[in-house]
Amino acid sequence: MRIACPHCGTRDLAEFTYHGDAANALARPDPASSDQNAWNAFVYDRANPLGDHDELWQHAGGCRRFLKVTRNTVTHGISATEMLGARS
């Protein structure tokens, strides 16, 4: 598996660190919220789809930027890669 880093180009899987379900991570509850159910769902519950999955990868062996990658969990085919927190 190779991931096309928008900054560094296409690189081997071994250069990247996995950080899990992006849809979940980016939907983090408001830090000021004390809604127990929302926080529990955020920490523990996952959609875990068979098929396209938005996920976070860090290019730890390269530019160290965080990427949102849309990858098919059956074929490992990657259909989109987006850099997060891009500076202007």
Add this chain to the structure above:
Amino acid sequence: MARYSALEIVRQALGGNKGWKPAWRKPDPKPAYDVIIVGGGGHGLSTAHYLAKEHGITNVAVLEKGWLGSGNIGRNTTIVRSNYLLEGNVPFYEHSLKLWENLSHDLNYNVMFSQRSIINLFHTPAQEDEAARRGNSMILQGGDARFVRPDELKRRMPALDVSDRARLPVLGGLEQPRAGTARHDAVAWGYARAADQRGVDIIENCEVTGFVRDGDRVIGVETSRGRIMAKKVGVAVAGSTSEVMRRAGIDRLPIESHVLQAFVSESLKPCLDTVVTFGGGHLYISQSDKGSLVFGGDIDGYNSWAQRGNLPVVEDVMSEVVAMFPAFAKLRLLRSWGGIMDMSMDGSPIITTGPLPGMYLNTGWCYGGFKATPASGFCFAHTIARDEPHPLNAQYSLQRFHKGTVIDEKGQGATPWKH
């Protein structure tokens, strides 16, 4: 159907071995059952066996999407052990080991359970302290554990590098003498045959495509072979849990599916008669009765529903084998494959009533489900038959994640790809 015995072998031989019958029937599904188990893997089949044997519930169907034993029960590295630390886990896995010890007799089927022991190597003083703590926890809870020093390791495993030239010199190991291996396919076949003999219908090539509902209550399943009604439906589908439960309208669970790879070398003369694990990384290796080395390491570490992995883990695993046993560098790899693991958020399983009325869920085995096969079925059968958990699985609830009572053996937190 005939019991398997030495006498039966002689009797059948006299008849030219033409009288052997298939080990289980191939029935068509009936319109309704008392209990349907979704998933004809090890856990589903053992659940059916214990439902019939312990609870007298024999109007049971086991529905399997593919052929029997095509999932993780036929893909694992066959290790059986109960060397856990935490209170929630030790009694459950210890009970499983006790069931293993009598399993071939119970099933009248040789599962080739071999108590060749497991040795977890440690390489640093901190790991030694952790091993002592875990060993003491096992002994206090009725299990068995002992320390093994490098001179004994060298005597028992001549190929193991215990020299101080190693990158991570071996300080010793924690041994569980009652641990070992079993023939994984025989476990599936043995449970299937035993359950079938008590009247359980095992229905292969029958995929569950939906659940029949009466309000919230689950009252049957839609399958590729038609609708089948049931008073109770148990789901034991390991890595496919999220997808099957989605068909019941449950969209989110504390589970992620990840791929775990396993490897087999070419056959060689007997050279390793225990299971041994590497403490400098993550590797477990044993030698099968055919002579092949059977081994594996970590999961690949990203969500996957593909029964194949990627190369970085292959490289990791091979380098760990060679670090432990330099002579094995000359071996050729015969096969590698992957299985889909139901990684739970705390690394511990879920055996529970619900989450819907009429439904029961067995999942979250991470990559340790094989050793749990007997106790998982035993406890799941109890949970289904009595509508409440057995004391051994009371802690394996689905609610524990929302109640703060997780059982996190490795202390990793909610990162399922690190358990």
